[in-house]
Amino acid sequence: MADAKTTIVILTFLLTIALIIWRPKGLNESIPVSAGAAIFLLTGIVPLTSLSSIAETVSGAAITILSTIIMSIILDSIGFFRWAAFNMIEYARGSGIRLFCCVIALCFLMTVFFNNDGSILITTPIILKMTNLLQFKLHQKIPYLISGAIIATAASAPIGVSNIANLIALRIVGLDLNEYALRMLVPSMIGIVAIAFFLYSYFRKQVPKRIQTVRPGWINPSAQDRKREFHPLMDAQDNPPVDWWLFRICMIIVVATRAGFFIGSGFGVPMEWIAITGAGILIALRWFRTGTGVRDLLIKTPWHILLFAFGIYVLVEGLQQIGLTRFLVRELAPLLNSGDLNVVIVTGGLLTIMSNMMNNLPSVMIGTLSLTEMNLDPHTLQLAYLANILGSDIGALLTPPGTLAALIWLFILRQHQIKLSWKMYMKVSVVIIPAGLLISLLSLYAWTQLIG
Numbered sequence: 485m486a487d488a489k490t491t492i493v494i495l496t497f498l499l500t501i502a503l504i505i506w507r508p509k510g511l512n513e514s515i516p517v518s519a520g521a522a523i524f525l526l527t528g529i530v531p532l533t534s535l536s537s538i539a540e541t542v543s544g545a546a547i548t549i550l551s552t553i554i555m556s557i558i559l560d561s562i563g564f565f566r567w568a569a570f571n572m573i574e575y576a577r578g579s580g581i582r583l584f585c586c587v588i589a590l591c592f593l594m595t596v597f598f599n600n601d602g603s604i605l606i607t608t609p610i611i612l613k614m615t616n617l618l619q620f621k622l623h624q625k626i627p628y629l630i631s632g633a634i635i636a637t638a639a640s641a642p643i644g645v646s647n648i649a650n651l652i653a654l655r656i657v658g659l660d661l662n663e664y665a666l667r668m669l670v671p672s673m674i675g676i677v678a679i680a681f682f683l684y685s686y687f688r689k690q691v692p693k694r695i696q697t698v699r700p701g702w703i704n705p706s707a708q709d710r711k712r713e714f715h716p717l718m719d720a721q722d723n724p725p726v727d728w729w730l731f732r733i734c735m736i737i738v739v740a741t742r743a744g745f746f747i748g749s750g751f752g753v754p755m756e757w758i759a760i761t762g763a764g765i766l767i768a769l770r771w772f773r774t775g776t777g778v779r780d781l782l783i784k785t786p787w788h789i790l791l792f793a794f795g796i797y798v799l800v801e802g803l804q805q806i807g808l809t810r811f812l813v814r815e816l817a818p819l820l821n822s823g824d825l826n827v828v829i830v831t832g833g834l835l836t837i838m839s840n841m842m843n844n845l846p847s848v849m850i851g852t853l854s855l856t857e858m859n860l861d862p863h864t865l866q867l868a869y870l871a872n873i874l875g876s877d878i879g880a881l882l883t884p885p886g887t888l889a890a891l892i893w894l895f896i897l898r899q900h901q902i903k904l905s906w907k908m909y910m911k912v913s914v915v916i917i918p919a920g921l922l923i924s925l926l927s928l929y930a931w932t933q934l935i936g
Contacts, residue, residue, distance in 0.1 A: 490806045493529060496520050497799055501842045505885040507895070513888065514788035517795035524802040538797050544756045545651035546793040550785060551759035552598045552645075555738055556606055557784050558766045561776065562734060563726040569610040573617070573695075580692035581684075584628065587611060588680050591632040595639035597742060599646045600877075600889045603636040608896045618695050626904065627687035630912050631680070633893045634881055638679055638920070641672035641877040645745050645755065648793055649845045650873055653852040657869045661749040668870055671931045675878060675924025682916045730773045737765055793845075800849045812854040820860060820868060825929050827864055831855075832871035832925045836879025840886045844876035851876075867932055871925060879921045882913050 503516035524530040559565065568590060576583035590610070594603035611632050615625040640647035644654045644664040654664060684691070741762030748758050770776050803809070819830045831851065838847035851872045855865055880886030884894055884906055897904050 489527075489529060492523070492527060493802045493806045496523050497803060497842075500799060501846075501885075504843060504888075505891065507891070510895070512788055513891075514792040514795065517799065518791050521795035521798035524798055529805055530798050530801045534801060538794065538801065541655060542652055542793040542797050543790070544754055545648050545655065546790045547756040548645060548651060548759040549599050549601075549648045550787070550789055551756070551763040553602045553789075554763045554781055554785055555741070555766055556594075556598045556602050557781055558763075558770055559734060559738070560606070561780060562730055562770065562774075564731065564734070565606055565610055567726060567731070569614055573614060576695060578694055578696070580695045583614075583695060584631070584684060584687075584691050587628050587632050588635050588683075591636035592639045592676065595636050595646050596643065597738060599648070600637045600640040600887070601648075601892060603639070604633060604889045604893045604896070607632055607636055608893055609900075612897075612900050612902070620692070622902070623690055624692055625902070626908070627683075627690045629897070629902070629904070630909060631683040631687065633890060634683065634913070634916065635676065635680060637881055637887050637889045638672075638676050638878045641676070641873060641924075642669045644668075645742075647877060648789070649848040649876055651755070652793070652797070653848050653869065653873065656849075656852045656856060657865060659866060659869065661746050661755070663866075664870075665746065666935070667866065667932060668873065668928070671924055671927035672874065672878075674927040675874070675920050678923045679878070679916060679920035682919060683912075686912060686915060727773065730769070733769060734766055737762060737769070796845050797849060800846050800853070803846075803850060804853065808850060809854040809857055812850070813857050816854065817858050820858065820864060824864070824867055824933065827868050828871045828925050828929045831868040832875040832879065832921065832928075835872045835875025836882065836921060839876050839880035840883045843885060844880035844887050847880075848872055848876040867928075870928055870932075874921065874924045874928060878924055879917065882910070882917045884909055 497520065500516045500520035503511060504513045507513065521530075525532060525535075572583065572586040572590060575586055587607075591603060591607045594606050598606070608629070611628050612625075615628060620628075640650060642665070644650045644659075644661050654661070741758060744758040744762070745755050748755065767778060767781070771778075816830065816834070820827050835844075835847055835851050838851065841847075852869060855868050855872070858865075860868065881890065884890045890909075894904065894909075
């Protein structure tokens with residue numbers, strides 16, 4: 485019976501991960517995950533009595549992510565991302581290198597203010613539109629597309645609210661956002677800056693030295709300008725003038741909501757309450773100013789994230805039932821009791837391997853749950869958890885299946901007829917990611933030694 489149970493769990497899990505990666509005919513990733521979770525529940529591998537604790541663990545993180553995505557949809561509807569795209573080209577002032585730096589900055593900021601998956605959804609079309617506008621050839625587009633995707637995903641490491649895996653794991657180990665930022669912000673930023681530098685060094689010959697320039701004034705064109713040929717990014721017929729009052733107020737609310745996560749964390753206020761409040765204020769403000777309801781939000785918001793997060797956790801619970809975490813505890817415990825440097829390298833390296841084999845979301849959950857069963861002292865537990873996050877947020881970028889964000893990115897490229905293969909991506913990632921991860925892990929060790 486035990487062998488049959490183990491076989492069902494392993495086969496179901498492997499088939500689920502394969503379908504997430506393959507996504508035949510654009511299959512939504514929540515469908516195979518939900519099916520796998522249903523098999524575990526119906527066969528009794530995961531008892532029904534566990535459902536309430538699983539829901540309690542994942543619901544807050546999923547709701548927080550959904551709320552930030554709703555906020556990004558509202559910003560898109562009032563012209564924020566169109567404004568950002570135009571200003572990047574204008575700020576570049578004819579320099580392809582400055583544009584490269586602008587793309588890196590945009591992708592980083594979009595992840596910090598929203599989340600990694602949302603950042604990919606926002607920035608990839610912007611980068612495609614900009615490079616098409618500038619009449620780049622494919623080999624000229626690739627530096628901006630690959631660099632943007634890598635930075636957008638890696639940027640989920642500095643703060644805990646930019647990645648659903650980080651949020652769930654944060655709750656499991658009992659670390660608050662402020663403590664997380666204190667220990668993770670500096671080392672992860674060192675790693676991200678290093679990755680950005682490596683990316684530019686790798687692509688420096690492909691990044692054009694000079695690009696076309698644009699004249700200002702296309703965001704709110706005059707009546708006379710409307711009769712002229714417009715910059716395609718700012719077509720006045722498709723994109724009405726920006727409401728600057730609404731624009732500024734919405735940005736203030738987004739920043740206040742993000743700050744509220746950290747302030748509220750110190751007072752024990754659940755993050756999802758703050759996220760829902762921020763999204764609700766933006767919805768009401770947009771309706772008051774423009775009369776726009778919630779129809780676009782209902783259509784565009786990826787509600788399946790709730791099912792995906794819940795289903796993944798059920799799958800991880802099934803792996804626990806057959807002893808995976810006990811195996812990891814037995815093998816890793818001796819290594820994690822032999823010094824902080826070993827803790828960082830072993831856990832960060834293991835999560836990198838696991839994430840690239842079976843995606844980072846289940847991997848970081850398995851790794852975090854294993855750590856909580858090792859009876860580690862609080863310092864070692866937190867250090868190992870943070871190294872886990874670096875492995876799942878940065879190390880997972882070695883292959884496209886390592887993160888859901890990378891898979892979404894490739895899907896968007898295919899929709900826009902950009903043929904970028906795994907081989908093309910990995911020619912870059914195998915050079916950049918190991919070095920960036922090692923710098924991040926060593927920075928984490930040095931920083932935690934410094935602050936104690």
